[in-house]
Each structure stands twice: as structure tokens, then as C-alpha cells.
Amino acid sequence: MIKNTIRTFVSRLFAAPVQKDKRRIYSQEQHKIDRRLVSRNAIKVCEVLQQKGYDAFIVGGAVRDLVLGYEPKDFDVATNATPEEIRPLFRRARIIGRRFQLVHVVFGQEIIETSTFRAPSQGNQHTDADGRILNDNVFGTQQEDAARRDFTLNALYYDPVREIVIDYHNGVADLKNHLVRMIGDPETRFREDPVRMLRAVRFASKLNGTIEPATQAPIHQLAGLIKNVPDSRLFDETLKLLTCGNAIVALEQLRKEGLHENVLPLIDQVLRQPGGEQFVQLTLERTDHRVRSGKSVSPSFLFAALLWRLVDVNWKKNLARKEHTVPALSQAADLVIDTHISKMAIQRRHTADMREIWFMQPRFERRIPKQIWRMTEQPRFRAACDFLQLRAACNEFDSVLAQWWMDLADATPGERTEMIDGLTAEQQAAGPASPPRKRRKRRSNASSKSRTTGGGNTTGNASSGSPAAS
Template identity: 35%
Template sequence: MTKQIYSAATLGLNHEMMDQDALQVIKKLQQNGFSGYVVGGGVRDLLLGKKPKDYDLVTDADPEKIRRIFGRNSMIIGRRFKIVHVYFERKNEDRSARIGKPSFARHILEVSTFRSNKVHEQALSEHGRILVDNNYGDMDEDAFRRDFTVNALYYDPIAEVVVDYHNGIQDIEKRLIRVIGNPYERYLEDPVRVLRAIRLSEKLGLAIDENTYINFRNVKHLLLNEPKGRLFEEMLKLLMSGNALSVVRELYELKIPRKVFPLLDKLFFNPTPDEFALKVLEKTDLRLAGNEDVSLIFILAGMMWPPIYKSWLQELEENPHPRQALMDAIARNKDPIFASGISQNLYSSIREVWMLQVDFDLPSFARLEHVPVHGRFRQAWHLFNLRNEFKQVDPQLFDWWNRFMVADETLRTELLVELGDIAPPEYKKKRKARKPKRRRTKHKPAATE
């Protein structure tokens, strides 16, 4: 490991390219006598000419000292490895313009302390995974603990220098992902690095070093020992990466164990992946490529829609009431949904998106004014559009909805009249005829002689 220091200017970097809140954190750390650097993806993305999604900051100050510097605007979090969240208020320009008054959102920056490469045996699982990682060290040790060479670059925007311990600059020039140290040992420490390497490779267009890739097959089974919550978080990162389609295909080629991602396994990890779910990933990747907003609720609701739709059609054969039939179809699939890692909160939101499909398929005068203002309308509308592409929607009704969404009040009135001719009436349960009340006969008292 040879430490190299580069002038930021020679690499095309300067502090004006950085997030200004992150710059303020580093300034304040250094003003208080501590070091402060941007590390990891923030530096890597800047060098690759991409806009960083977030900035990870590191320092030689321990979490308690960081907390004292930033006071009430910070919080220590984490068990396996303590980090400090530093909070800023940032004006949301889009929302401010939309509501006509200033709107602010919380901006969170993560600040961590340099980690030591000395890990106690008690902190390791039986498989070699690091369970507790609160041993602090210096920058040299911290650099060895990073996963890939391109993520072990430290940028000081005050001194305008980049510190490189593992030829990360060279690998960025080669557009190569290479693990630091012995690949097999590093994967034992954290098997999720296998998933991270594939995701970064597809997201950034980098090749994976041969020695880094060969060892994937030797350790992929260890992913089954990872906490389900952590694997679910990795799946969400994969879906929101902007290259979900290609990552899923790479994971299928690698033959990831079936229970690592139960949801992806059912939909994609087989010779005939679900076309509807593939289309959801394709559309999400395209929106992210165009810097458009994407919704995790839509992604999950869309991916899981095919089995729900199949069950809905089956329920309709027995129950002609579409709304109740869809509720029953969702209930039938509830166990596998939760088994895939979906939380109760996510499930509730996804279910709302599904239930709104009844309102699109069977628009009623009573509910029509409430549908466009529903909190999940946007996600439900995107799902309705995708269903139309797969011939699940009446074309005439789909055309009516498109006209209704852009119509003014006068035209909407005309469309409501037209709706009566094209929308199938929703089934109304007939009331059972009441049996006539049995007339009670009054018993006359017996005549007395």
C-alpha cells in the first residue's frame, strides 16, 4: 500500500463542484483541530464526471466529539458502526414554486470516524463477517477497510488534494472495479460486497477485475447468512440504481442463491422472467436516466402486480363484485408478500395503489372526484398506463381517462355524460328480500260460563 497525494486541480476537481453543506462540515471539523475529507462514492463520481447522489465524510474525531462540534444539529446513530448525522435545512425550489411559499427539507450528511483494521474475534460471526465495527484508527487503516480501490480516495476540499492508497486513480482511468486486499477474505468480512460490486459495475459502466469476480462464486452462499433487513435494503438500492434491469440479469447469470432475494427470485431468476415486471424495471431505469422522479412504491406495486392480477381474474370467476374480488386476491398473496421483506407500511401503500385500479377500470360518479386527489394517485396512474400496454385495460376507457385528466371543467362535464355509455356498471349486491313478518294472533280469553 503506497500513499499517493494528487493535486485536485490536476484531476479536474475543485471545492466549487462539491455540495456546499458538505464543504461547511469539513471546514468546521478542521477549524476545531480535526481532519475532514470526502471519501467513497462522492469522490469517485466527481472523478467519473457524474453528480454524486450523496457525500460521505470522514474525520479523526470520534462520534462524541463530532456531536459536540455540531450540537443540536447532529445525532449519533448505528450499532455495528457508529456514525453521526449532521442536519441542514435546504430550500426545496420545486415545492416552493408549486405551493407559492418557501418550503424547506432536511438535508442529512453522514460523518464517520476513521476505522481501525484491527477487529476483535468477539466482533466476528462464525462465518467471518464483522458484526461490531467501532474500533477507531487513522486514515491509513481506514483506507484498507474500504471495499474497492475506487472508493478509497480521500478528497480534502480545503487543501485541494486527493489522497490515494490503493491506486484508485489508476483504476478510475482504467474504468475498473477492484477489491482491496485478498478478495476471498474481504468477502468473508462482508458478503454483501459481491452485490455492491455488481451494482456499481452496471451503474457506473466499470468492468470488474478478474480476480475480484472469480471469488464471487466461492462466497455467494454466505449471503444467506446476512440479516433479511440488510438484504432487502440492498435490493432497494438495486431497484433504484438506474440500471436495475442489467443488474438483475447479472445476478441471474451468477446464480445467486434463491432465498437471498425472494421477490426477485420469483419474478426474474428463471428462464422465463415476468415480462410485466421487466417492463417496470425498464421504465424506472429510463426515468432515472432522464433525471425524472421515481417512486419505490410504484416499482414494488408494479413488480408484484402480475400475481395479484392473476388472482383477481380467478376471484372474479366466483365473485362478480370487482372491488371485493381484488381485496380477496390481495389477501391471498399476503403471506408471500411479507416473506419477500415488505414491511407493513410499504404493504399498506402498495395495496392502495392496487385498489385504485378498480376506480380506473370501473369509474363511478360517486368516487371520481376523489381519485385524482388520492395520495397514491400518481403511482396508481403509472400502473394503469402500464396495464394498458399489456392489454389489461379497455382501450375506450383508457382513452376516456386520458381526455378526462387534461380536460377543463366544461369538458369534464361532457365526459361525465359520455362515461355512462362506456363504463361497465360496478356490481351492486342485491339485497335479500325480507321475509314477511309473521302476524301474531291475539288469543281471546276463553268465555266463562
């Protein structure tokens, strides 16, 4: 830590002056960022650091979204203060990270990730055999920090106090032109962190733009490096791709670049299943609609939908072998999850929810009041109803019945009671769909003995098997 502090001090003292043609400063009238879209906590972090004599800016995807007029989901701050200098300034702050040390400043449910300006790679960082950086805690100046960021549209610095944007790499222009351009040599930067290839696809898809030719050129050749990415990071990036608001385009780009084999390796297998392409297309279209409408997307629901065709095919095979409905579905789900879950880097905490969504599907086929009430108490009832709508849209389930279940999910408690009571009346008027199953009455050993000897209270009706006795 002492070395890092000295390195930062020397960098500040002897850093070359920023060339005017390398840096552009945009005023509020030029960048048009609406300060009301900025987190008050992010502004607070910048204000506290600046009051203590440090530089502090909102950076990364938040600035990108703000320039485009979107409200960011989370905010990051970059400063010339070191982690040890940042932490004492806030009541709830902790230093995290090994490869990339930073500070989490906690405000209730919101975390403002605060990092120190980094120097770009000098070729002496600890890397693996493929060039991926394993340790990156060399601090530097703001200009150096901008040079080490991945894409020009992410190398923007927004000062919420002075309301200016600082741009070192023509990122504002690239952002307005919907162009994704790597800072530095693309092949070297992709080797440093292979996830950047996925980020390039995501940004281009989200902006409905293009990847700059020189940036795109090495992706296909280096696509195999994705397998070296830790599962947790791969899952996060995959989820961001599928929830970027333009997932269909992102998926097409992944396949074009050969990245899907290490990110969504099962997608080709799913698309080959009967109705697979239609189900995936509809799933992603509805996901895109929710994202564009500002609604949340459940990872469990999304991956349950993407894997459903594989589960359904195996379910039907098990039914053809005369397996009962629920065990047949359970076996199919186990097979898909055990065989394929690790290939998609899906974290196991989501598999329980996926199973619940799948296992509720057969229960929608019968509307028995007591069972309906039990179903409405399940945590994933609404998600299962949404899933049923997908199946109905693909002609797997009766659309009228699927809408009844969705209306029930949207109903108030009083409306639910009316719907289920009304359903009960309909059933009584129409008669049962199938004959009631006879249940044998259990008898005690003493009763059985009495019947055998002809004693006790056994009557002729009981021995004749009449409905009264059953």
C-alpha cells in the first residue's frame, strides 16, 4: 500500500501536462445531462472527496447512459484518492478486491463503487499464459486512467458539482455515432480481459450500433479465451447481454463472432428442438420489451425459458415411457440441469426457482379450488403464470385458460375469491370432468377381527360395498 501511495504522489507530481488536443471538456449545454437522473449518493461521494482536496468524477456506464438520456441503474466514482484515503471519509465504507482494489461506499441499499485512477498496462503486471491481467493495482493520473479503460464511450468523466464532462478519447462523438471503439491495441486489450469481447457485443447491441472494424477484427480469433473467464463473471456478463434491451441482435452477434460456444453453448441445440426457435424468439422479444419499459427481469425466469425446450422434449419422452406426469417432468428437469447447467455458468441459487416454475406447469391443467389456493401462495406463482403465457403463445397451452390464470395472478384477494367461487359454481353445474376416485376406509385390527367372526357393528351395507360405506 505504501508503494501505491508513493506511486500516486510521484505520478501527480511529475505527470506531463494534458495536451489540449487530447482532452475535451463539455459543458452542461453541450452534454445535456439531466442532473435529476444522477444518484444523490454518487453526488455526495464526489462532494465529500472534492471538499477534502481530491478530484472525483462519476465514470463508466453511468455517464454513457446519462449522455444518452437514460437513468443509470448504478453509479461508479473514480478519484485520485487511494483506497486508504477514501475509507475514513465515509461512515460505511470497505475496501474490497484483490486484482482490482476499490472501495464500496454504502448508503442503505445503494453501493457507490469508488476506485482510484489506474495507470495503463506497462507490460510488467502479473498475467496468465494468455495475457489476462491478474493484478492491476498500479495507481496513476486521470489521463492514464482514461487510457486504460476499455472503450472510448466508457472513458468519460462527469463532475456533478461543476456539471462538466471530460473526454480524452473522442468518446462523446463515438457515443453519438453509436460506434464501439477500443482504446489501444484491440488484441492486447482483449487478451488482458476476454470479457471485453462480450462487452463490445453488448454495447453495440444496446446502442443498435456497430463495432469499429479494427476493434472487431480479432474477436473471432480470440473467442476461445472466454473459457478462461471465472464462472461468476461469465454469468454476470451473459445476463447483461440478455437484458441489454436488444437481446435478439446480441445473440445474433454472439453467434456471428463465435462467442456463443463459450457463453450460450446450448443455444444451437435449443434452436434445433421442435418449436425451439419460436420459443427463444418470443422469450427474448418479451424480455427486450420489459427492459425498454424499465421493468425488472428475473434471471431464473429467463434461463428457465431458454432451457424449456430441452426440458419439454425430455418430459415428453418420459411420458411416452408411461411415467407419471410429475415424476416424468422431475426427471427431465434433473437431466437438463445436471448435464447443461455448468456450461451456461448459471449459478445454482437460480436452479430452485427454475424448477418451481417448471413444476407448476402441469398443475395449471386442472382448476381444483383447494389446489388453486395453494398455488397462489407459492412465491413463484406469478412467474409461473408469465411462463404459461409464453407456452400459450407458442400453442403449447390453451390461450383462454392461460389468460384465466393470468387474470387470477393480477387479481386482488377479493377478486380471486370471486373467480374461484365462480369457478366452483361452474364445475357444479357442468359436473365433474372425471369420475371421483373411490377411497377405501381404513379399519382397525379389532374391526377386521369382528367382521371376520361376524361380531361387532358391521352391517350388511358395509359388506356389500355400497357408497355409504366407502
